[in-house]
C-alpha cells in the first residue's frame with residue numbers, strides 16, 4: 388500500500404479542531420461585544436434619564452412666568468380673566484379695571500384717560516352699546532389702542548397690515564404672546580378697533596357714525612331730548628345738539644349733499660344752513676354768523692359751509708346741529724364720535 392487516500396477529516400483532524408475552536412472563539416468574541424454594547428446602551432439610557440430628571444428638577448426650581456390660560460369666551464366676556472390674561476402678555480401698556488361712576492359716559496372716561504372712545508370700545512368686546520351704567524366694570528388701558536381678537540390663520544404680518552402698524556412694534560408690545568391662538572388677544576397701540584371684528588351690534592353703531600362727521604370740534608353743551616329751554620325757560624324737546632364754539636369758528640358739512648337752505652333770517656335758528664344728504668338724512672346748522680354756500684350748491688363732507696355765531700334765540704355763541712331722518716329729528720350723538 389503505497390499511497391492510500393485518506394479521508395480528509397483524518398488528515399485534518401487537528402486542524403478541524405482548530406477551526407472549531409476558532410468558531411467558538413469568534414462566537415464568544417461576539418457575545419462579549421454584544422454584552423458590552425448592551426451595557427453601554429443601558430448606561431447611555433440611564434445617563435439620559437438622569438440628565439432629564441436633573442433638567443426637570445432645575446426647571447422646577449427656576450420660577451417660570453405663569454401664563455394663565457383662558458378660553459376665548461372667557462376672554463371676550465369676563466373682564467377679570469381678560470385683565471389677568473393681558474397683564475402677563477403686554478409691554479408698554481398697563482391695564483386696569485375701571486368702575487363706572489354716576490354721571491360717567493364713554494366719552495368722559497375716554498377723555499379723562501387721554502384717548503378716544505375707540506380705545507375703550509376696542510378693549511371691551513363685551514360691549515353691545517355705548518351706554519354704560521353705574522358700577523359697571525370696564526377694562527381700561529393706560530395708553531390709546533385696541534385689542535385685536537386673533538383670527539384663524541392670523542400672522543404677525545397680517546395683524547400689522549390690518550392696523551397699518553409695524554410687525555416689530557406689534558411684537559414688542561406683546562412679548563408674552565409667543566403663539567397666535569384663535570380667540571386670544573393682542574394689544575395694538577395707538578389704533579382703532581377693526582370694525583369688521585366688532586360684534587354685530589357695535590358694527591351697526593360704527594356704520595351709523597360713518598355717515599356723518601362732526602361739523603365742529605367742541606364741547607356739547609346741551610344734548611338731544613327734553614330740556615328746559617335756556618331762553619324761554621319752558622320745557623321742550625331739543626331737536627338737536629348744541630356745540631359751544633367761539634363766534635367765527637369754521638362749520639363744516641357733516642356729510643356730502645346739496646344745500647337746501649342758506650338763510651340770514653331763519654327765525655329761531657338766526658343764520659342757518661340746511662343740507663340734504665340724499666339718503667333720507669337732512670342736517671341743520673343754526674345760530675351761524677356767516678354763510679359760505681348758496682342754495683343748490685353741492686358740498687363734500689368736511690367742506691366749510693359757514694362760520695359759527697350767536698344769532699337767533701341763544702344765550703351764548705354755539706352751533707346748533709340737527710340731524711333729521713325722513714323728516715324726524717334723531718339724536719345727533721348717535722352719529723358723532
Ligand SMILES: [Zn+2]
Pocket residue numbers: 625627628629706707708
Ligand atoms: Zn340748539
